[in-house]
Amino acid sequence: MKIGRNDTCPCGSGLKYKKCCMLKQGKREANLKDLYYNKHRIRLKDEKDIQGIRNAGVLVMDTLKMVREHLRPGLTTEAINTLVHDFTVRHQAVPAPLNYNGFPKSVCISINEEICHGIPGPREIQEGDIVNIDVTSILDGYYADANQTFLAGSVSDKARKIVAVALESLRRGLAQIKPGNRLGDIGWAIQDYAEDQGCSVVREMVGHGIGFDFHEPPQVPHFGKKGHGLELVPGMVFTVEPMINLGGRELKILDDKWTAVTRDRSLSAQFEQTVVVTREGFESLTPF
Ligand code: MF3
Ligand code: CO
Ligand code: CO
Numbered sequence: 001m002k003i004g005r006n007d008t009c010p011c012g013s014g015l016k017y018k019k020c021c022m023l024k025q026g027k028r029e030a031n032l033k034d035l036y037y038n039k040h041r042i043r044l045k046d047e048k049d050i051q052g053i054r055n056a057g058v059l060v061m062d063t064l065k066m067v068r069e070h071l072r073p074g075l076t077t078e079a080i081n082t083l084v085h086d087f088t089v090r091h092q093a094v095p096a097p098l099n100y101n102g103f104p105k106s107v108c109i110s111i112n113e114e115i116c117h118g119i120p121g122p123r124e125i126q127e128g129d130i131v132n133i134d135v136t137s138i139l140d141g142y143y144a145d146a147n148q149t150f151l152a153g154s155v156s157d158k159a160r161k162i163v164a165v166a167l168e169s170l171r172r173g174l175a176q177i178k179p180g181n182r183l184g185d186i187g188w189a190i191q192d193y194a195e196d197q198g199c200s201v202v203r204e205m206v207g208h209g210i211g212f213d214f215h216e217p218p219q220v221p222h223f224g225k226k227g228h229g230l231e232l233v234p235g236m237v238f239t240v241e242p243m244i245n246l247g248g249r250e251l252k253i254l255d256d257k258w259t260a261v262t263r264d265r266s267l268s269a270q271f272e273q274t275v276v277v278t279r280e281g282f283e284s285l286t287p288f
Contacts, residue, residue, distance in 0.1 A: 044235035052142035057285035081120035096136035108134040127153035146286035166269035177282035187224025200249035241272030
């Protein structure tokens with residue numbers, strides 16, 4: 001049941017709701033907004049901001065769907081880059097990776113032992129590859145970020161396993177998101193599951209606040225301790241994007257200065273969503 005502005009306040013004060021607890025709730029929210037900014041530089045989002053990020057998220061997910069429909073052995077990663085770039089621009093949006101800290105392309109494509117930040121080029125997708133496509137779009141000034149790992153044709157059991165573990169890791173992390181829980185609860189749930197499956201969690205790259213900018217505070221580690229870290233509050237918007245390796249967790253950056261690969265060259269998979277903390281739990285702004 002929803003309380004109307006002019007109803008009697010349920011707290012028993014005898015005042016109208018709008019003159020009592022509704023007002024206090026508004027003040028609490030304003031205080032929290034200032035506190036999270038001053039203490040952590042986290043910019044909590046309001047309804048209008050969330051709608052903007054949700055719109056960007058719809059475009060990101062439409063882009064991933066479009067790529068999935070084109071993906072086949074023989075396609076070059078450069079061709080995928082062109083598909084993403086043109087689709088984004090055609091929808092009045094901007095591909096956030098292009099020129100971001102010098103990144104030369106409009107999408108990150110990471111294959112097999114590549115963990116993340118792969119640069120599109122002449123490489124052809126091969127039957128049996130696992131291919132991560134990481135799309136970030138800016139629409140009306142708002143950013144949304146999501147990625148998925150696709151299977152090219154029929155793949156090995158190992159490939160199937162690491163992709164399944166990465167997806168379930170994301171799901172378990174997301175399931176922890178609600179006000180009162182902490183960032184460490186998300187990381188703990190991911191690490192506990194992935195390591196239990198005999199896999200490892202990359203430490204060097206983490207999820208991040210997003211919305212007004214590509215990477216905002218806070219950092220969202222995919223490992224951690226239950227009950228530790230910053231408390232989640234409504235209006236926080238961030239990504240969860242665990243990178244899970246079949247072998248060791250250590251990484252190496254290639255000579256191109258971007259591509260991260262597993263040091264032992266074992267397979268790595270990743271899934272990412274952008275979410276907002278709500279009063280009840282969370283809403284994915286890039287749902288799948
Ligand atoms: N999309 C990546 C992330 O999830 C960041 C890519 S940065 C780029 O945070 F420059 F490589 F595009
Ligand atoms: Co991200
Ligand atoms: Co991303």
